[in-house]
Amino acid sequence: MLYWFIFQKNLKAQNTFLLVTSYVFYGWWDWRFLGLIVLSSAVDYWCGLRMSEDKHSEPTVKKEGLKSWFYDKKKYLGISLLVNLGMLAFFKYFNFFIDSTTDFIQMMGFQAHPETLQIILPVGISFYTFQTLSYSIDVYKGKIEASKDPIAFFTFVAFFPQLVAGPIERAANLLPQFFKRREFQYQQGSTAMKLILWGLFKKMVIADNCALVVNPIFENYQTASGLELIMGAVLFSFQIYGDFSGYSDIAIGVALLLGFKLMVNFRTPYFARDIAEFWRRWHISLSTWFRDYLYIPLGGSRVSTAKAIRNIFIVFLVSGFWHGANWTFIAWGGIHAAMFIPIFLIGKNRVHLDEGDHLIPSFKEILQMLYTFLFVSLAWVVFRSETIGSAWFYLERIFNNPFLSMNFSWFSYDLRIALILFLGLDWVGRFKYNWLENLEGKWYRYIAYVVLGFLIVFWGVFTEAKEFIYFQF
Structure with a gap:
C-alpha cells in the first residue's frame, strides 16, 4: 500500500522504501551481517565512480617493468575484487582451507593443531557478492555507466526478493529499473x-x-x-x-x-x-555469470583444444566450489566437467x-x-x-x-x-x-x-x- 499508493509519484521515496525494507528483511536473520552488505555496496559504489571518472585518464605510474595493474581503473577494480572476494573467502572458506591444510600435513606424517573459528556463513553472501562484482567489472569494461545515485545502487545490491538466493542479476538489467517510473499494472x-x-x-x-x-x-x-x-x-x-x-x-x-x-x-x-543443454537451463543466472566473467576472459573455446578443456574444468570446478566449502561440491563440478568435455570435443555441445x-x-x-x-x-x-x-x-x-x-x-x-x-x-x-x-x-x-x-x-x-x-x- 505504501509503496504503490503513497510513494508512487516519488521515485526516490519508492527506492528508499525498498532499501529500508530490504535491510529489515536481511537484518531479521542476523542484524550483525548488515554491515557486510553495506560495506560491499559502499566499496563498489565508490570504485564504480572512480573508474567512471578515470576511464580516459593516463596511468598515474609510469615506470619500466611495472604492469598496467597500476593504472587507476585497474586499481579500483582490484579494490572491488579484493574486498568482495576477501569477505567471501573469509566467511565461507576460511575453515575449509585450514582443515584441508591440516589434513594434508597429517597425511604427510606431521602433527598439526590448528585453531579454527566458529564462523557463521552470512545468508546470500555468494549471491550479492557476485552481483556487485559483475557491476564493477562491467563499469571497468565500459559496458555500463557507474551509478551516481547511492540510494538506487544500494537498493540494487540489497533488493530483497532475490537477495538471499538469486537470480544473480546483472546491473545492466536491474539497475536501470530503479531509475524508471513504476506504476502498478x-x-x-x-x-x-x-x-x-x-x-x-x-x-x-x-x-x-x-x-x-x-x-x-x-x-x-x-x-x-x-x-x-x-x-x-x-x-x-x-x-x-x-x-x-x-x-x-x-x-x-x-x-x-x-x-x-x-x-x-x-x-x-x-x-x-545432453549436459550442455542442462546447463543452459539450470541456474541460468550463475552459469551465464561464469561464462561471461570467467570462461570467456580465460579464452573460452577460441583457444587450443587443451586450453579449452582447461577452461571448462576451471569453470565447473569453481562453480562447484561456489556452492560451498566442501570437497563434495568440487567433485560435483568435476563430474559435470567430465560429462561436458566429450560432447565438446565432438562439437555437439550446441546442438x-x-x-x-x-x-x-x-x-x-x-x-x-x-x-x-x-x-x-x-x-x-x-x-x-x-x-x-x-x-x-x-x-x-x-x-x-x-x-x-x-x-x-x-x-x-x-x-x-x-x-x-x-x-x-x-x-x-x-x-x-x-x-x-x-x-x-x-x-x-x-x-x-x-x-x-x-x-x-x-x-x-x-x-x-x-x-x-x-x-x-
Missing part, C-alpha cells in the same frame, strides 16, 4: 501471482514432500537397498529442482509485484537432451539450442532425456553427501546391492501423483515461463488456480519449517 500483477502460486507448489508440494523421503534414505544409506538408493537420488533431483526453481519463481513474482523484471533462472532443465516445436518427444529424445537425467541424478548424490567417502559408498551400494527389496511406504501415492502432474505441467509449459501462461484468456484458468491452491493446502508440507536449500550458499 493489472497484467503484471496477474503474471506475478501465477509465478508465486506455481513456485509455492514446487516448494511445498514437490520439494518438501520429496525431502520427507530423501532425508531418511541419505541418513540410512548404509542399510538401504539399491532400489531405495536410486529412489533417493531421483527424488533429491526433484527436491532440489522444486526447491530452487520454486524460490526463483517466487522471487521473480514478488519483484514483478513491485514493478521489476528479473531474469529467468530455470527453463525445464530435466528435459535437457540442442531450443525446446523444439512438438508436443510429443521422439523416442530418441526420450532416451537422451533419460540418459542426461540419470547422470545428473547420480552427480546430485555427490552434491548431497557430506563427504566424498559417503558419496562413493552410496553410489557403490547402488550397483553392489540387490535391487529387489524396497520400502515403498516411504514413497506415498500423493507424492507419486504430484510428481507425474509436475512433470506433465512442466513439459506443456516449456514454451513459456510456466504452464499457467498457456491458460491466459481461457475461462477455465480460474479452475486451475483454485485446484493448484487446494493441492498446496492439502499436499503441501506445513508440519515443519523447511528453509530453501540454496539459502546455505
Whole structure:
C-alpha cells in the first residue's frame, strides 16, 4: 500500500522504501551481517565512480617493468575484487582451507593443531557478492555507466526478493529499473501471482514432500537397498529442482509485484537432451555469470583444444566450489566437467539450442532425456553427501546391492501423483515461463488456480519449517 499508493509519484521515496525494507528483511536473520552488505555496496559504489571518472585518464605510474595493474581503473577494480572476494573467502572458506591444510600435513606424517573459528556463513553472501562484482567489472569494461545515485545502487545490491538466493542479476538489467517510473499494472500483477502460486507448489508440494523421503534414505544409506538408493537420488533431483526453481519463481513474482523484471533462472532443465543443454537451463543466472566473467576472459573455446578443456574444468570446478566449502561440491563440478568435455570435443555441445516445436518427444529424445537425467541424478548424490567417502559408498551400494527389496511406504501415492502432474505441467509449459501462461484468456484458468491452491493446502508440507536449500550458499 505504501509503496504503490503513497510513494508512487516519488521515485526516490519508492527506492528508499525498498532499501529500508530490504535491510529489515536481511537484518531479521542476523542484524550483525548488515554491515557486510553495506560495506560491499559502499566499496563498489565508490570504485564504480572512480573508474567512471578515470576511464580516459593516463596511468598515474609510469615506470619500466611495472604492469598496467597500476593504472587507476585497474586499481579500483582490484579494490572491488579484493574486498568482495576477501569477505567471501573469509566467511565461507576460511575453515575449509585450514582443515584441508591440516589434513594434508597429517597425511604427510606431521602433527598439526590448528585453531579454527566458529564462523557463521552470512545468508546470500555468494549471491550479492557476485552481483556487485559483475557491476564493477562491467563499469571497468565500459559496458555500463557507474551509478551516481547511492540510494538506487544500494537498493540494487540489497533488493530483497532475490537477495538471499538469486537470480544473480546483472546491473545492466536491474539497475536501470530503479531509475524508471513504476506504476502498478493489472497484467503484471496477474503474471506475478501465477509465478508465486506455481513456485509455492514446487516448494511445498514437490520439494518438501520429496525431502520427507530423501532425508531418511541419505541418513540410512548404509542399510538401504539399491532400489531405495536410486529412489533417493531421483527424488533429491526433484527436491532440489522444486526447491530452487520454486524460490526463483517466487522471487521473480514478488519483484514483478513491485514493478521489476528479473531474469529467468530455470527453463525445464530435466528435459535437457545432453549436459550442455542442462546447463543452459539450470541456474541460468550463475552459469551465464561464469561464462561471461570467467570462461570467456580465460579464452573460452577460441583457444587450443587443451586450453579449452582447461577452461571448462576451471569453470565447473569453481562453480562447484561456489556452492560451498566442501570437497563434495568440487567433485560435483568435476563430474559435470567430465560429462561436458566429450560432447565438446565432438562439437555437439550446441546442438540442442531450443525446446523444439512438438508436443510429443521422439523416442530418441526420450532416451537422451533419460540418459542426461540419470547422470545428473547420480552427480546430485555427490552434491548431497557430506563427504566424498559417503558419496562413493552410496553410489557403490547402488550397483553392489540387490535391487529387489524396497520400502515403498516411504514413497506415498500423493507424492507419486504430484510428481507425474509436475512433470506433465512442466513439459506443456516449456514454451513459456510456466504452464499457467498457456491458460491466459481461457475461462477455465480460474479452475486451475483454485485446484493448484487446494493441492498446496492439502499436499503441501506445513508440519515443519523447511528453509530453501540454496539459502546455505
